[in-house]
Amino acid sequence: MPKAYVFTRFGGPETEALADVDRPSPGPGQLLVAVRAAGVNPVDWKQRTGYARAGEVARELPAVFGNEVAGVVAELGEDVTGFAVGDEVFGNPVAGGYAEYALLPVTVTAHKPATLSFTDAATLPVAAATAYDGVAQLALPEGATLVVTGAGGGVGAAVLQIARARGLRVVGVASDGKKDFVESLGAVHVPSGPDLAARVRAAAPDGVDAVYDLVGGEVLAEAATLLPEADRTKLITAGAYADVAKRFGGARVARARNAAVLEAVADLVVRGDLTPYVTRTFPLDRAGEALRTVEDGHARGKTVIVVGPTAETGADA
Ligand SMILES: NC(=O)c1ccc[n+]([C@@H]2O[C@H](COP(=O)([O-])OP(=O)(O)OC[C@H]3O[C@@H](n4cnc5c(N)ncnc54)[C@H](OP(=O)(O)O)[C@@H]3O)[C@@H](O)[C@H]2O)c1
Structure with missing residues (x-):
């Protein structure tokens, strides 16, 4: 079964676990993506404490961590146009991204420019x-x-x-x-x-x-x-x-949360106006350590979790 980093109840780091999960199935307007990299953000640990944005409800448990990913399209849901299996994409997953597979709504997914690494692309959606x-x-x-x-x-x-x-x-x-x-x-x-x-x-x-x-x-x-x-x-x-x-x-801040903004930020990177400063990377089985680097409140640049056999892995930068 695919792996994912989850929280099983609301609380502190003691609620976290690397778990076997079902491979998600894409609904209408969604893509199933084989995740190559997942950005780590303060909202990830905040959701673990039961936090929900205005107008949203707290995450359904057990919940997979993560709100921004880059990866490869593995399956298309109904009514999806503009994407094909094998496309390299990045976006905001519907329910978690620290995982081998994630579901991305096409409304908040963009094609990853070829010159952009999965690791860098995973820092853009949030x-x-x-x-x-x-x-x-x-x-x-x-x-x-x-x-x-x-x-x-x-x-x-x-x-x-x-x-x-x-x-x-x-x-x-x-x-x-x-x-x-x-x-x-x-x-x-x-x-x-x-x-x-x-x-x-x-x-x-x-x-x-x-x-x-x-x-x-x-x-x-x-x-x-x-x-x-x-x-x-x-x-x-x-x-x-x-x-x-x-x-x-x-x-x-008023968030647009749409694909056009994702394309715009990727374009800034391609033009050399925006460098994603990924200062630390961790493999999925060390996702808890990755989250702590952000939860301590003093991150420098971005922390990214790398997933899968060919994603950039490695030492902390
Ligand atoms: N609304 C949204 O859609 C949205 C999206 C993204 C982020 N956010 C929120 O925006 C905030 C920043 O996100 P982020 O990803 O940039 O977080 P981050 O990577 O953890 O960076 C936060 C920065 O705040 C500084 N800091 C922490 N405590 C401080 C203090 N008491 N006084 C002065 N500086 C302090 C830290 O720098 P030093 O080490 O220099 O102190 C750290 O570099 C978070 O609250 C996050 O949840 C909201």
């Missing part, structure tokens, strides 16, 4: 697409100054690059250990921690036009003060719930 959606939502003119908190993580590294490619000035707030990384992505680094707003003001004396927060909590509260209280329409967050964002006058 992290890079969230970065892309947020930068598009802010709709800033060239030369505007964008502040990004959590700048060295999975989404942050993509926001910095996408913003720079649009001609924005970027201030990246991150821990001192990520200074070189943040600067290598074309941003001015500002150390995180208390009083970050004062440090950002000093680093951006001409003012701040927008804030993309990826942390929430105190960091969001302080970063919000960089924008005038009377108009915080250019404050967005992926790191806090919508009601919290609203309390500060901002909004949660």
Whole structure:
């Protein structure tokens, strides 16, 4: 039977297991994909705790971890057009991706460009697409100054690059250990921690036009003060719930969750405007270790789980 990394009840890491599961069968509009790589995201462990996005219910148990994958189409559901068995694709699985097989709705699946590795493609559907959606939502003119908190993580590294490619000035707030990384992505680094707003003001004396927060909590509260209280329409967050964002006058990032955005981010990679920084890879039987690198809250770039005989495997980068 195919293997998958699952959680059997809501709770902590003790609920996780590598399990034998049935090979899923694609429904109408779905693809069965032999997974080659699965991106690891904070939402994966949050779902294990019973978290559900607004308007969604918590995952049905036992649940397979994972919300972004790349792989090869193994079977087509009814009414699928535009895809064939053997196509290399990436997208948002319907119910888990840390697995040998995953189901992808065609609405959130795109063809993987041949020049893109499975490992890199697996970082695009959640992290890079969230970065892309947020930068598009802010709709800033060239030369505007964008502040990004959590700048060295999975989404942050993509926001910095996408913003720079649009001609924005970027201030990246991150821990001192990520200074070189943040600067290598074309941003001015500002150390995180208390009083970050004062440090950002000093680093951006001409003012701040927008804030993309990826942390929430105190960091969001302080970063919000960089924008005038009377108009915080250019404050967005992926790191806090919508009601919290609203309390500060901002909004949660509006996710498009469609194939067109996946194609757009892949195109950015092909053009050289976006490099997926995969800093750690793990095989499926070490998926728990992969998840811990993100659950500890201080990931650098992306962690990816590699699956199958010919996917890139390997040492932690
Ligand atoms: N709405 C959506 O569709 C969506 C999609 C993707 C992600 N998200 C959310 O967006 C957030 C970021 O995601 P991600 O994938 O980028 O996470 P990640 O890879 O874990 O990166 C998070 C970054 O936040 C920084 N950080 C953590 N605690 C901090 C603190 N107290 N003060 C300052 N910085 C802190 C860490 O950097 P340092 O090591 O430098 O502290 C880390 O690099 C998560 O909450 C995630 O759930 C939402």
